[in-house]
Amino acid sequence: MKIRFVLLLLAPVFAFAQRDYSSMPVAHNEIAPGVHRLYIGQGVSVTAFTGQDGILLIDAGYEQTTRQLMDTLKRIDQRPVTYLINTHLHGDHTGGNAVAGNNATVIAHTNTKAYLMAERKPENQSSxxxxxxxxxxxxxxxxxxxxxxxxxxxxxxxxxxxIIVHFPESNVVVVGDLLFAGYFPFIDLNRGGTLEGYFSNVRHLTGTYNDQTIFIGGHGPAFSRAQLSEWIDILSETVTIIRRAQSEGMNADEIKKANLLQKWESFGSFFITADRWIDTVLAGS
Ligand SMILES: [Zn+2]
Incomplete structure (x- = not known):
């Protein structure tokens, strides 16, 4: 069971297995005054909030990309990282914690800490x-x-x-992996994730904020509320299609072979392919 957990935790990394982490570029843009979005290797988002008190970082990327993340951060602001907030436990959001959070106060949900402690590498058990x-x-x-x-x-x-982090003055919400902007999302069914919960959380986001709100997700570009609504509507449509096929007696292989999600091919171009999304929906039903 434990081995299975480790493999799943590494799953997001496999999407980049062919790449050289050390040369992965970090793009940067300022979303709102002092609110910077850093984008590692065209795949993983980190948010930095800079100002008089220093830097507050939301997520820390992969362990292997920490150096270029910190280099990019230094070019934006020389001040130290005072706080590091983790949106959830996954390694592409917490892998850089030890370095990025070295002199910072690290904040996370209670379950994030429990998972990080339970899944520490053997050599880090006492650290x-x-x-x-x-x-x-x-x-x-x-x-x-x-x-x-x-x-x-x-x-x-x-x-x-x-967890999500709301900047009321900037009208920015950092929502972690509740947004895979333009892609099928990963839902970690082995760590408490649920399909219904995922949809109801995203619907909660579209219902709570306004048309000017900027949503920064863990993967893909920042989205407006209209874009977030459109994305979740499309995902909802794909779930309806998969479940209809299932109710007509098709099994997972048959649903995959039927190419029912062909219209949204680009949604499968990140790390959850259409086939994996079909498995998630069937497992989460
Ligand atoms: Zn995640």
Whole structure:
């Protein structure tokens, strides 16, 4: 069971297995004053909030891309990282914790810390490097750089450790892997994620914020509310199609061979292919 968990945790990394991490570029753009989106290797988002108090980082990317992440950060702002918030436990969001969070206070949901401790590599069993020192269950507020940020746990969706970070003044919400912008999402059914929860959380996001809100997800470009709505509507349509095929007596292989999701081919171009999405939907039904 434990081995299976480890393999699944590494799954997002396999999408880049052929690539050289050390040369993976980090793109950067300022989404709102002081709110920077860093994009590692065209695949993984990190958000940095800079200002008078220093840097607040949301997620830390892969362990193997920490150096270029920190180099990019230094070019944006010389001040130290004061806080590092993890949106959830996965290695493409927490892998850089030990370095990026070295002199910072690391904050995460209670379950994120529990998973990180349970899944530490054998050689790191006695080390607390990069582990969250502040955890919460429902929500917390944080004053930083003249703004009050709201950190909120949403019910089990992508995993059961997901939090979102709202910047009310900037009208930006960092939603972690509740957004795979333009792609089929990964739903970690082995770590508390649920299909229904994922959809209801994204619907909660579209219902809570406004037309000017910018949503930064863990993967893909930043989205407006209209784009987020369109994305979840398409995913919902694919679920309906898969379930209809299932109710007509088709098994997983038959559904995959029938190319029912061909219209949304680009959705499968990241790391959850159409076939994996079909498996997720069938497993989550
Ligand atoms: Zn994830």
């Amino acid at each position: 607390s490097a990069g582990l969250p020192s502040i955890t919460f269950d429902n929500e917390m507020r944080l004053q930083f750089n003249g703004q009050e940020l709201l950190l909120k746990h949403l019910p089990a969706g992508h995993t059961n450790s997901d």
